[in-house]
Amino acid sequence: MGTGGRGGLRPGNGSPEGETAGKGSTGGLTATPAATDALASCQYRCIECNQEAKELYRDYNHGVLKITICKSCQKPVDKYVEYDPVIILINAILCKAQAYRHILFNTEINLHGKLCMFCLLCEAYLRWWQLQDSTQNPDPDDFIRYAKEWDFYRLFAIASLEQAAFFIGIFTFLWVERPVAEEKHPDLVLLLKALLLSSYGKLLLIPAVIWEHDYTPLCLRLIKVFVLTSNFQAIRVTLNASRKLSFLAILSGLLLENTVVYLLQRMEWDVGSDCAIYVSQDF
Numbered sequence: 673m674g675t676g677g678r679g680g681l682r683p684g685n686g687s688p689e690g691e692t693a694g695k696g697s698t699g700g701l702t703a704t705p706a707a708t709d710a711l712a713s714c715q716y717r718c719i720e721c722n723q724e725a726k727e728l729y730r731d732y733n734h735g736v737l738k739i740t741i742c743k744s745c746q747k748p749v750d751k752y753v754e755y756d757p758v759i760i761l762i763n764a765i766l767c768k769a770q771a772y773r774h775i776l777f778n779t780e781i782n783l784h785g786k787l788c789m790f791c792l793l794c795e796a797y798l799r800w801w802q803l804q805d806s807t808q809n810p811d812p813d814d815f816i817r818y819a820k821e822w823d824f825y826r827l828f829a830i831a832s833l834e835q836a837a838f839f840i841g842i843f844t845f846l847w848v849e850r851p852v853a854e855e856k857h858p859d860l861v862l863l864l865k866a867l868l869l870s871s872y873g874k875l876l877l878i879p880a881v882i883w884e885h886d887y888t889p890l891c892l893r894l895i896k897v898f899v900l901t902s903n904f905q906a907i908r909v910t911l912n913a914s915r916k917l918s919f920l921a922i923l924s925g926l927l928l929e930n931t932v933v934y935l936l937q938r939m940e941w942d943v944g945s946d947c948a949i950y951v952s953q954d955f
Contacts, residue, residue, distance in 0.1 A: 717777035719752065719770040721745040722912050728753050728778060750778050767901055772909040776866050784868040791874035792835065796828035798877045798892075803827070830936065834929050839867060841928030842907070842921045849917065863910050870906035873899040900926075 716725045723744040730738045739748045752760050752774040763771035775781065800823055843860055873895055880891045900922055908918040 716749065717773050718742040718745060718747070718749045719773040719778070720747045722773065722909075725749045750774055752778075767905045769905065769909050772866075772870075772905055775869065776862070776906070776910060781869065784865045787872060788835075788868045791871050792828060792831050794874050794877045795831045796824060798881055799827040799831065800824040801881055833936075834932055835871075837932040838925040838929040839864065841925035842867070842903075844928075845921050845924035846907075846911070846917075849920070859910070863907065866906035866910040867903055870902035871899055873902055 716728055717723070718725055721742060721744050723742060725740060725742060727740050728750045729740055732738065737754070739751065739753060741747070742749050750773075752763075752771065760771055760774065764775060800820075803823060843863070846863070847860075876895050876898075877892070880888055880895065885891075903925075904918050904922050907913060907921050908915065911917075913921075
């Protein structure tokens with residue numbers, strides 16, 4: 673059985689019972705109660721029905737694996753354990769809920785902060801690149817160069833502020849609406865990680881700018897739609913929420929984000945935009 677999808681799995685997904693059954697003997701090694709409790713407390717999720725599971729597979733001798741079957745839906749808890757990472761990525765791009773559950777619940781990924789920073793840099797670069805069209809100078813002096821550099825820092829700060837407003841709008845809406853239906857608050861930390869990971873589509877902004885084309889404005893709008901769709905799916909999977917609730921959460925985030933943009937524009941700040949003010953440049 674292939675093990676291409678097990679590289680990033682969270683620790684503790686093998687089963688000591690399965691290992692004993694495969695060998696017939698543990699060779700004098702026995703699992704302590706503390707280790708057994710730690711294993712039992714390590715919860716995963718079935719990618720099909722979202723029910724909790726104690727393990728994803730059992731590791732028998734010589735790398736022989738047996739995928740755990742979910743007791744609720746009678747399907748494999750996580751079929752992506754044996755999938756190649758490229759296949760998992762393709763399914764995530766297609767916004768399949770199973771791929772999102774695998775990535776969010778059954779793997780250990782610590783790229784949230786780095787990915788967020790890189791996405792903000794991409795968005796700030798796009799806005800800064802658009803701004804240069806109106807301030808081009810064939811032989812700029814040092815003062816103009818420094819001014820352009822500070823423009824990039826300013827646009828990076830504005831992009832960060834807008835994204836923070838988008839997330840705050842989502843969290844506020846869910847904090848108010850979610851307990852009414854299920855009498856418990858959502859896991860905001862997990863949701864934040866899910867939103868950061870699902871914003872990976874912003875990385876496409878750089879290729880769209882480098883390979884400029886007449887359809888670049890349309891591409892930028894499609895990238896925006898793709899990112900929002902990924903955020904929508906991340907909310908739906910993380911909270912096991914309905915499509916209506918996830919859609920309203922996204923709308924709340926966009927409303928607060930656009931409010932921040934409007935206030936900055938009233939302050940006569942050139943905030944730029946990821947798609948609305950795209951200006952074609954001739955090179």
